[in-house]
Amino acid sequence: MVNKRFAFRKANWEKITFWFVFATLVASTAFSLIHVILSPSGAVAEVRFQKLKSDYVLMLIQCIMGIIIMFLPSILERKLQINVPSFMHIVFVIFLYAAIYLGEVRSFYYHIPHWDTVLHTFSGAMIGALGFSIVRLLNDSEKVSINLSPLFVAVFAFSFALAIGALWEVYEFSFDKLLGLNMQKFAYENGSLRIGRDALADTMKDLIVDALGALGTSVMGYISLRFKKGWLEKFAVTRIRPIKSNQDTSL
Structure with a gap:
Protein backbone atom coordinates (compact mmCIF):
# COMPACT_ATOMS: atom_id res chain seq x y z
CA MET A 1 0.00 0.00 0.00
CA VAL A 2 2.82 2.38 0.91
CA ASN A 3 4.65 1.60 -2.35
CA LYS A 4 1.51 2.28 -4.39
CA ARG A 5 0.97 5.60 -2.62
CA PHE A 6 4.60 6.56 -3.19
CA ALA A 7 4.36 5.68 -6.90
CA PHE A 8 1.12 7.68 -7.16
CA ARG A 9 2.81 10.74 -5.63
CA LYS A 10 5.74 10.38 -8.05
CA ALA A 11 3.40 10.19 -11.03
CA ASN A 12 1.50 13.23 -9.78
CA TRP A 13 4.68 15.30 -9.41
CA GLU A 14 5.70 14.32 -12.92
CA LYS A 15 2.34 15.44 -14.34
CA ILE A 16 2.20 18.63 -12.25
CA THR A 17 5.71 19.64 -13.34
CA PHE A 18 5.01 18.83 -16.98
CA TRP A 19 1.74 20.75 -17.26
CA PHE A 20 3.02 23.71 -15.24
CA VAL A 21 5.99 24.14 -17.59
CA PHE A 22 3.78 23.48 -20.62
CA ALA A 23 1.32 26.22 -19.56
CA THR A 24 4.22 28.59 -18.87
CA LEU A 25 5.71 28.04 -22.33
CA VAL A 26 2.33 28.41 -24.06
CA ALA A 27 1.76 31.73 -22.27
CA SER A 28 5.32 32.79 -23.14
CA THR A 29 4.68 31.89 -26.79
CA ALA A 30 1.65 34.19 -26.88
CA PHE A 31 3.61 36.91 -25.05
CA SER A 32 6.55 36.75 -27.46
CA LEU A 33 4.28 36.63 -30.54
CA ILE A 34 2.54 39.84 -29.46
CA HIS A 35 5.90 41.55 -28.92
CA VAL A 36 7.22 40.34 -32.29
CA ILE A 37 4.39 42.38 -33.82
CA LEU A 38 4.69 45.42 -31.55
CA SER A 39 8.42 45.76 -30.86
CA PRO A 40 10.74 48.02 -32.87
CA SER A 41 13.30 46.52 -35.25
CA GLY A 42 16.02 48.96 -34.20
CA ALA A 43 17.21 50.26 -30.85
CA VAL A 44 15.85 53.50 -29.43
CA ALA A 45 18.71 55.65 -28.14
CA GLU A 46 16.89 56.83 -25.01
CA VAL A 47 15.96 53.33 -23.84
CA ARG A 48 18.51 51.14 -22.03
CA PHE A 49 18.39 47.34 -22.29
CA GLN A 50 15.53 47.42 -24.76
CA LYS A 51 14.46 44.16 -26.35
CA LEU A 52 14.10 44.33 -30.11
CA LYS A 53 11.96 42.41 -32.57
CA SER A 54 14.81 39.92 -33.16
CA ASP A 55 14.95 39.19 -29.41
CA TYR A 56 11.27 38.29 -29.37
CA VAL A 57 11.65 36.20 -32.53
CA LEU A 58 14.33 34.21 -30.70
CA MET A 59 12.06 33.95 -27.66
CA LEU A 60 9.19 32.72 -29.84
CA ILE A 61 11.34 30.07 -31.55
CA GLN A 62 12.71 28.85 -28.22
CA CYS A 63 9.23 28.58 -26.67
CA ILE A 64 7.77 26.68 -29.64
CA MET A 65 10.73 24.31 -29.76
CA GLY A 66 10.50 23.81 -25.99
CA ILE A 67 6.82 22.83 -26.26
CA ILE A 68 7.62 20.32 -29.01
CA ILE A 69 10.63 18.86 -27.19
CA MET A 70 8.59 18.41 -24.00
CA PHE A 71 6.59 15.66 -25.73
CA LEU A 72 9.69 13.92 -27.10
CA PRO A 73 10.19 11.50 -24.14
CA SER A 74 6.59 10.22 -24.29
CA ILE A 75 6.79 9.82 -28.09
CA LEU A 76 10.03 7.85 -27.79
CA GLU A 77 8.50 5.70 -25.05
CA ARG A 78 5.64 4.68 -27.35
CA LYS A 79 7.71 4.25 -30.52
CA LEU A 80 10.69 2.43 -29.01
CA GLN A 81 8.91 0.55 -26.21
CA ILE A 82 11.12 2.07 -23.52
CA ASN A 83 10.49 3.57 -20.10
CA VAL A 84 11.90 6.99 -19.20
CA PRO A 85 12.16 7.25 -15.38
CA SER A 86 9.97 9.87 -13.70
CA PHE A 87 13.02 11.47 -12.07
CA MET A 88 14.79 11.93 -15.41
CA HIS A 89 11.62 13.28 -17.03
CA ILE A 90 11.12 15.83 -14.24
CA VAL A 91 14.75 16.94 -14.41
CA PHE A 92 14.46 17.30 -18.20
CA VAL A 93 11.31 19.43 -17.98
CA ILE A 94 12.76 21.63 -15.22
CA PHE A 95 15.86 22.14 -17.37
CA LEU A 96 13.66 23.37 -20.25
CA TYR A 97 11.91 25.74 -17.85
CA ALA A 98 15.23 27.11 -16.57
CA ALA A 99 16.73 27.45 -20.06
CA ILE A 100 13.76 28.86 -21.99
CA TYR A 101 11.43 30.62 -19.56
CA LEU A 102 13.89 31.82 -16.94
CA GLY A 103 16.86 32.18 -19.29
CA GLU A 104 15.25 33.68 -22.38
CA VAL A 105 11.85 35.07 -21.37
CA ARG A 106 12.90 36.41 -17.95
CA SER A 107 16.39 37.36 -19.23
CA PHE A 108 18.31 35.38 -16.61
CA TYR A 109 21.05 34.92 -19.21
CA TYR A 110 21.77 38.65 -18.95
CA HIS A 111 20.85 39.42 -15.34
CA ILE A 112 21.99 36.34 -13.39
Missing part, protein backbone atom coordinates in the same frame (compact mmCIF):
# COMPACT_ATOMS: atom_id res chain seq x y z
CA PRO A 113 25.77 35.82 -13.47
CA HIS A 114 26.86 32.49 -15.00
CA TRP A 115 23.28 31.30 -15.60
CA ASP A 116 24.21 30.06 -19.08
CA THR A 117 27.34 28.37 -17.72
CA VAL A 118 25.39 26.50 -15.04
CA LEU A 119 22.81 25.27 -17.56
CA HIS A 120 25.43 24.11 -20.06
CA THR A 121 27.32 22.25 -17.34
CA PHE A 122 24.11 20.59 -16.23
CA SER A 123 23.09 19.72 -19.80
CA GLY A 124 26.49 18.10 -20.41
CA ALA A 125 25.99 15.95 -17.31
CA MET A 126 22.39 15.10 -18.26
CA ILE A 127 23.26 14.14 -21.85
CA GLY A 128 26.18 12.09 -20.54
CA ALA A 129 23.70 10.14 -18.40
CA LEU A 130 21.56 9.66 -21.51
CA GLY A 131 24.62 8.24 -23.27
CA PHE A 132 24.92 5.60 -20.54
CA SER A 133 21.25 4.74 -21.02
CA ILE A 134 21.70 4.29 -24.77
CA VAL A 135 24.49 1.76 -24.25
CA ARG A 136 22.46 0.04 -21.55
CA LEU A 137 19.56 -0.36 -23.98
CA LEU A 138 21.92 -1.86 -26.58
CA ASN A 139 23.41 -4.22 -24.02
CA ASP A 140 19.90 -5.24 -23.04
CA SER A 141 18.69 -5.72 -26.60
CA GLU A 142 17.82 -9.18 -27.88
CA LYS A 143 18.59 -8.09 -31.46
CA VAL A 144 22.06 -6.67 -30.75
CA SER A 145 24.42 -9.05 -28.99
CA ILE A 146 27.07 -6.81 -27.37
CA ASN A 147 28.46 -6.35 -23.90
CA LEU A 148 30.70 -3.28 -23.63
CA SER A 149 33.25 -2.61 -20.92
CA PRO A 150 32.62 0.15 -18.31
CA LEU A 151 35.52 2.21 -19.71
CA PHE A 152 34.17 2.09 -23.26
CA VAL A 153 30.69 3.02 -22.06
CA ALA A 154 32.10 6.00 -20.13
CA VAL A 155 34.10 7.19 -23.17
CA PHE A 156 31.01 6.83 -25.37
CA ALA A 157 28.84 8.80 -22.93
CA PHE A 158 31.44 11.58 -22.76
CA SER A 159 31.81 11.72 -26.56
CA PHE A 160 28.04 11.60 -27.07
CA ALA A 161 27.52 14.60 -24.77
CA LEU A 162 30.29 16.56 -26.52
CA ALA A 163 28.78 15.79 -29.94
CA ILE A 164 25.33 17.01 -28.86
CA GLY A 165 26.90 20.15 -27.38
CA ALA A 166 28.71 20.85 -30.65
CA LEU A 167 25.53 20.29 -32.68
CA TRP A 168 23.72 22.73 -30.39
CA GLU A 169 26.33 25.40 -31.15
CA VAL A 170 25.91 24.72 -34.89
CA TYR A 171 22.15 25.16 -34.46
CA GLU A 172 22.66 28.47 -32.60
CA PHE A 173 25.11 29.77 -35.21
CA SER A 174 22.80 28.80 -38.10
CA PHE A 175 19.72 30.48 -36.63
CA ASP A 176 21.73 33.58 -35.72
CA LYS A 177 22.91 33.82 -39.33
CA LEU A 178 19.58 33.06 -40.99
CA LEU A 179 17.24 35.05 -38.75
CA GLY A 180 19.52 37.72 -37.31
CA LEU A 181 19.22 36.37 -33.75
CA ASN A 182 21.64 36.48 -30.83
CA MET A 183 21.60 32.92 -29.52
CA GLN A 184 25.39 32.76 -29.28
CA LYS A 185 25.40 36.06 -27.39
CA PHE A 186 27.77 37.79 -29.82
CA ALA A 187 25.98 41.04 -28.93
CA TYR A 188 25.06 42.67 -25.63
CA GLU A 189 21.42 43.10 -24.63
CA ASN A 190 21.45 46.70 -25.90
CA GLY A 191 22.45 45.46 -29.38
CA SER A 192 26.10 46.54 -29.40
CA LEU A 193 28.47 43.88 -30.76
CA ARG A 194 31.10 42.11 -28.71
CA ILE A 195 34.63 42.49 -30.08
CA GLY A 196 37.39 39.95 -30.78
CA ARG A 197 37.82 37.05 -28.35
CA ASP A 198 34.90 38.33 -26.29
CA ALA A 199 32.56 37.42 -29.16
CA LEU A 200 34.01 33.90 -29.30
CA ALA A 201 34.16 33.42 -25.54
CA ASP A 202 30.50 32.41 -25.09
CA THR A 203 30.67 29.54 -27.59
CA MET A 204 33.99 28.20 -26.32
CA LYS A 205 32.91 28.50 -22.69
CA ASP A 206 29.72 26.57 -23.50
CA LEU A 207 31.70 23.74 -25.11
CA ILE A 208 34.19 23.61 -22.23
CA VAL A 209 31.55 23.43 -19.50
CA ASP A 210 29.59 20.89 -21.58
CA ALA A 211 32.75 18.77 -21.50
CA LEU A 212 33.21 19.26 -17.75
CA GLY A 213 29.61 18.25 -17.01
CA ALA A 214 29.92 15.21 -19.27
CA LEU A 215 33.26 14.29 -17.70
CA GLY A 216 31.73 14.34 -14.23
CA THR A 217 28.92 12.01 -15.29
CA SER A 218 31.30 9.76 -17.22
CA VAL A 219 33.67 9.32 -14.27
CA MET A 220 30.76 8.68 -11.90
CA GLY A 221 29.19 6.28 -14.40
CA TYR A 222 32.44 4.39 -14.89
CA ILE A 223 32.88 3.90 -11.14
CA SER A 224 29.21 2.91 -10.85
CA LEU A 225 29.50 0.27 -13.59
CA ARG A 226 32.96 -0.95 -12.61
CA PHE A 227 32.08 -1.47 -8.95
CA LYS A 228 28.30 -1.99 -9.38
CA LYS A 229 27.28 1.05 -7.31
CA GLY A 230 24.03 1.77 -9.19
CA TRP A 231 24.50 5.55 -9.01
CA LEU A 232 22.83 6.25 -12.36
CA GLU A 233 19.76 4.06 -11.85
CA LYS A 234 17.44 7.07 -11.47
CA PHE A 235 18.46 8.20 -14.96
CA ALA A 236 18.45 4.76 -16.57
CA VAL A 237 16.11 4.38 -19.54
CA THR A 238 14.91 0.77 -19.63
CA ARG A 239 13.33 -1.42 -22.26
CA ILE A 240 9.71 -2.53 -21.77
CA ARG A 241 9.54 -6.29 -22.01
CA PRO A 242 6.41 -7.72 -23.68
CA ILE A 243 4.31 -9.75 -21.27
CA LYS A 244 4.16 -13.34 -22.39
CA SER A 245 0.74 -14.92 -22.49
CA ASN A 246 -0.13 -18.18 -20.74
CA GLN A 247 -0.16 -19.85 -24.12
CA ASP A 248 3.43 -18.76 -24.79
CA THR A 249 4.67 -19.93 -21.41
CA SER A 250 3.08 -23.34 -21.81
CA LEU A 251 4.88 -24.09 -25.08
Whole structure:
Protein backbone atom coordinates (compact mmCIF):
# COMPACT_ATOMS: atom_id res chain seq x y z
CA MET A 1 0.00 0.00 0.00
CA VAL A 2 2.82 2.38 0.91
CA ASN A 3 4.65 1.60 -2.35
CA LYS A 4 1.51 2.28 -4.39
CA ARG A 5 0.97 5.60 -2.62
CA PHE A 6 4.60 6.56 -3.19
CA ALA A 7 4.36 5.68 -6.90
CA PHE A 8 1.12 7.68 -7.16
CA ARG A 9 2.81 10.74 -5.63
CA LYS A 10 5.74 10.38 -8.05
CA ALA A 11 3.40 10.19 -11.03
CA ASN A 12 1.50 13.23 -9.78
CA TRP A 13 4.68 15.30 -9.41
CA GLU A 14 5.70 14.32 -12.92
CA LYS A 15 2.34 15.44 -14.34
CA ILE A 16 2.20 18.63 -12.25
CA THR A 17 5.71 19.64 -13.34
CA PHE A 18 5.01 18.83 -16.98
CA TRP A 19 1.74 20.75 -17.26
CA PHE A 20 3.02 23.71 -15.24
CA VAL A 21 5.99 24.14 -17.59
CA PHE A 22 3.78 23.48 -20.62
CA ALA A 23 1.32 26.22 -19.56
CA THR A 24 4.22 28.59 -18.87
CA LEU A 25 5.71 28.04 -22.33
CA VAL A 26 2.33 28.41 -24.06
CA ALA A 27 1.76 31.73 -22.27
CA SER A 28 5.32 32.79 -23.14
CA THR A 29 4.68 31.89 -26.79
CA ALA A 30 1.65 34.19 -26.88
CA PHE A 31 3.61 36.91 -25.05
CA SER A 32 6.55 36.75 -27.46
CA LEU A 33 4.28 36.63 -30.54
CA ILE A 34 2.54 39.84 -29.46
CA HIS A 35 5.90 41.55 -28.92
CA VAL A 36 7.22 40.34 -32.29
CA ILE A 37 4.39 42.38 -33.82
CA LEU A 38 4.69 45.42 -31.55
CA SER A 39 8.42 45.76 -30.86
CA PRO A 40 10.74 48.02 -32.87
CA SER A 41 13.30 46.52 -35.25
CA GLY A 42 16.02 48.96 -34.20
CA ALA A 43 17.21 50.26 -30.85
CA VAL A 44 15.85 53.50 -29.43
CA ALA A 45 18.71 55.65 -28.14
CA GLU A 46 16.89 56.83 -25.01
CA VAL A 47 15.96 53.33 -23.84
CA ARG A 48 18.51 51.14 -22.03
CA PHE A 49 18.39 47.34 -22.29
CA GLN A 50 15.53 47.42 -24.76
CA LYS A 51 14.46 44.16 -26.35
CA LEU A 52 14.10 44.33 -30.11
CA LYS A 53 11.96 42.41 -32.57
CA SER A 54 14.81 39.92 -33.16
CA ASP A 55 14.95 39.19 -29.41
CA TYR A 56 11.27 38.29 -29.37
CA VAL A 57 11.65 36.20 -32.53
CA LEU A 58 14.33 34.21 -30.70
CA MET A 59 12.06 33.95 -27.66
CA LEU A 60 9.19 32.72 -29.84
CA ILE A 61 11.34 30.07 -31.55
CA GLN A 62 12.71 28.85 -28.22
CA CYS A 63 9.23 28.58 -26.67
CA ILE A 64 7.77 26.68 -29.64
CA MET A 65 10.73 24.31 -29.76
CA GLY A 66 10.50 23.81 -25.99
CA ILE A 67 6.82 22.83 -26.26
CA ILE A 68 7.62 20.32 -29.01
CA ILE A 69 10.63 18.86 -27.19
CA MET A 70 8.59 18.41 -24.00
CA PHE A 71 6.59 15.66 -25.73
CA LEU A 72 9.69 13.92 -27.10
CA PRO A 73 10.19 11.50 -24.14
CA SER A 74 6.59 10.22 -24.29
CA ILE A 75 6.79 9.82 -28.09
CA LEU A 76 10.03 7.85 -27.79
CA GLU A 77 8.50 5.70 -25.05
CA ARG A 78 5.64 4.68 -27.35
CA LYS A 79 7.71 4.25 -30.52
CA LEU A 80 10.69 2.43 -29.01
CA GLN A 81 8.91 0.55 -26.21
CA ILE A 82 11.12 2.07 -23.52
CA ASN A 83 10.49 3.57 -20.10
CA VAL A 84 11.90 6.99 -19.20
CA PRO A 85 12.16 7.25 -15.38
CA SER A 86 9.97 9.87 -13.70
CA PHE A 87 13.02 11.47 -12.07
CA MET A 88 14.79 11.93 -15.41
CA HIS A 89 11.62 13.28 -17.03
CA ILE A 90 11.12 15.83 -14.24
CA VAL A 91 14.75 16.94 -14.41
CA PHE A 92 14.46 17.30 -18.20
CA VAL A 93 11.31 19.43 -17.98
CA ILE A 94 12.76 21.63 -15.22
CA PHE A 95 15.86 22.14 -17.37
CA LEU A 96 13.66 23.37 -20.25
CA TYR A 97 11.91 25.74 -17.85
CA ALA A 98 15.23 27.11 -16.57
CA ALA A 99 16.73 27.45 -20.06
CA ILE A 100 13.76 28.86 -21.99
CA TYR A 101 11.43 30.62 -19.56
CA LEU A 102 13.89 31.82 -16.94
CA GLY A 103 16.86 32.18 -19.29
CA GLU A 104 15.25 33.68 -22.38
CA VAL A 105 11.85 35.07 -21.37
CA ARG A 106 12.90 36.41 -17.95
CA SER A 107 16.39 37.36 -19.23
CA PHE A 108 18.31 35.38 -16.61
CA TYR A 109 21.05 34.92 -19.21
CA TYR A 110 21.77 38.65 -18.95
CA HIS A 111 20.85 39.42 -15.34
CA ILE A 112 21.99 36.34 -13.39
CA PRO A 113 25.77 35.82 -13.47
CA HIS A 114 26.86 32.49 -15.00
CA TRP A 115 23.28 31.30 -15.60
CA ASP A 116 24.21 30.06 -19.08
CA THR A 117 27.34 28.37 -17.72
CA VAL A 118 25.39 26.50 -15.04
CA LEU A 119 22.81 25.27 -17.56
CA HIS A 120 25.43 24.11 -20.06
CA THR A 121 27.32 22.25 -17.34
CA PHE A 122 24.11 20.59 -16.23
CA SER A 123 23.09 19.72 -19.80
CA GLY A 124 26.49 18.10 -20.41
CA ALA A 125 25.99 15.95 -17.31
CA MET A 126 22.39 15.10 -18.26
CA ILE A 127 23.26 14.14 -21.85
CA GLY A 128 26.18 12.09 -20.54
CA ALA A 129 23.70 10.14 -18.40
CA LEU A 130 21.56 9.66 -21.51
CA GLY A 131 24.62 8.24 -23.27
CA PHE A 132 24.92 5.60 -20.54
CA SER A 133 21.25 4.74 -21.02
CA ILE A 134 21.70 4.29 -24.77
CA VAL A 135 24.49 1.76 -24.25
CA ARG A 136 22.46 0.04 -21.55
CA LEU A 137 19.56 -0.36 -23.98
CA LEU A 138 21.92 -1.86 -26.58
CA ASN A 139 23.41 -4.22 -24.02
CA ASP A 140 19.90 -5.24 -23.04
CA SER A 141 18.69 -5.72 -26.60
CA GLU A 142 17.82 -9.18 -27.88
CA LYS A 143 18.59 -8.09 -31.46
CA VAL A 144 22.06 -6.67 -30.75
CA SER A 145 24.42 -9.05 -28.99
CA ILE A 146 27.07 -6.81 -27.37
CA ASN A 147 28.46 -6.35 -23.90
CA LEU A 148 30.70 -3.28 -23.63
CA SER A 149 33.25 -2.61 -20.92
CA PRO A 150 32.62 0.15 -18.31
CA LEU A 151 35.52 2.21 -19.71
CA PHE A 152 34.17 2.09 -23.26
CA VAL A 153 30.69 3.02 -22.06
CA ALA A 154 32.10 6.00 -20.13
CA VAL A 155 34.10 7.19 -23.17
CA PHE A 156 31.01 6.83 -25.37
CA ALA A 157 28.84 8.80 -22.93
CA PHE A 158 31.44 11.58 -22.76
CA SER A 159 31.81 11.72 -26.56
CA PHE A 160 28.04 11.60 -27.07
CA ALA A 161 27.52 14.60 -24.77
CA LEU A 162 30.29 16.56 -26.52
CA ALA A 163 28.78 15.79 -29.94
CA ILE A 164 25.33 17.01 -28.86
CA GLY A 165 26.90 20.15 -27.38
CA ALA A 166 28.71 20.85 -30.65
CA LEU A 167 25.53 20.29 -32.68
CA TRP A 168 23.72 22.73 -30.39
CA GLU A 169 26.33 25.40 -31.15
CA VAL A 170 25.91 24.72 -34.89
CA TYR A 171 22.15 25.16 -34.46
CA GLU A 172 22.66 28.47 -32.60
CA PHE A 173 25.11 29.77 -35.21
CA SER A 174 22.80 28.80 -38.10
CA PHE A 175 19.72 30.48 -36.63
CA ASP A 176 21.73 33.58 -35.72
CA LYS A 177 22.91 33.82 -39.33
CA LEU A 178 19.58 33.06 -40.99
CA LEU A 179 17.24 35.05 -38.75
CA GLY A 180 19.52 37.72 -37.31
CA LEU A 181 19.22 36.37 -33.75
CA ASN A 182 21.64 36.48 -30.83
CA MET A 183 21.60 32.92 -29.52
CA GLN A 184 25.39 32.76 -29.28
CA LYS A 185 25.40 36.06 -27.39
CA PHE A 186 27.77 37.79 -29.82
CA ALA A 187 25.98 41.04 -28.93
CA TYR A 188 25.06 42.67 -25.63
CA GLU A 189 21.42 43.10 -24.63
CA ASN A 190 21.45 46.70 -25.90
CA GLY A 191 22.45 45.46 -29.38
CA SER A 192 26.10 46.54 -29.40
CA LEU A 193 28.47 43.88 -30.76
CA ARG A 194 31.10 42.11 -28.71
CA ILE A 195 34.63 42.49 -30.08
CA GLY A 196 37.39 39.95 -30.78
CA ARG A 197 37.82 37.05 -28.35
CA ASP A 198 34.90 38.33 -26.29
CA ALA A 199 32.56 37.42 -29.16
CA LEU A 200 34.01 33.90 -29.30
CA ALA A 201 34.16 33.42 -25.54
CA ASP A 202 30.50 32.41 -25.09
CA THR A 203 30.67 29.54 -27.59
CA MET A 204 33.99 28.20 -26.32
CA LYS A 205 32.91 28.50 -22.69
CA ASP A 206 29.72 26.57 -23.50
CA LEU A 207 31.70 23.74 -25.11
CA ILE A 208 34.19 23.61 -22.23
CA VAL A 209 31.55 23.43 -19.50
CA ASP A 210 29.59 20.89 -21.58
CA ALA A 211 32.75 18.77 -21.50
CA LEU A 212 33.21 19.26 -17.75
CA GLY A 213 29.61 18.25 -17.01
CA ALA A 214 29.92 15.21 -19.27
CA LEU A 215 33.26 14.29 -17.70
CA GLY A 216 31.73 14.34 -14.23
CA THR A 217 28.92 12.01 -15.29
CA SER A 218 31.30 9.76 -17.22
CA VAL A 219 33.67 9.32 -14.27
CA MET A 220 30.76 8.68 -11.90
CA GLY A 221 29.19 6.28 -14.40
CA TYR A 222 32.44 4.39 -14.89
CA ILE A 223 32.88 3.90 -11.14
CA SER A 224 29.21 2.91 -10.85
CA LEU A 225 29.50 0.27 -13.59
CA ARG A 226 32.96 -0.95 -12.61
CA PHE A 227 32.08 -1.47 -8.95
CA LYS A 228 28.30 -1.99 -9.38
CA LYS A 229 27.28 1.05 -7.31
CA GLY A 230 24.03 1.77 -9.19
CA TRP A 231 24.50 5.55 -9.01
CA LEU A 232 22.83 6.25 -12.36
CA GLU A 233 19.76 4.06 -11.85
CA LYS A 234 17.44 7.07 -11.47
CA PHE A 235 18.46 8.20 -14.96
CA ALA A 236 18.45 4.76 -16.57
CA VAL A 237 16.11 4.38 -19.54
CA THR A 238 14.91 0.77 -19.63
CA ARG A 239 13.33 -1.42 -22.26
CA ILE A 240 9.71 -2.53 -21.77
CA ARG A 241 9.54 -6.29 -22.01
CA PRO A 242 6.41 -7.72 -23.68
CA ILE A 243 4.31 -9.75 -21.27
CA LYS A 244 4.16 -13.34 -22.39
CA SER A 245 0.74 -14.92 -22.49
CA ASN A 246 -0.13 -18.18 -20.74
CA GLN A 247 -0.16 -19.85 -24.12
CA ASP A 248 3.43 -18.76 -24.79
CA THR A 249 4.67 -19.93 -21.41
CA SER A 250 3.08 -23.34 -21.81
CA LEU A 251 4.88 -24.09 -25.08
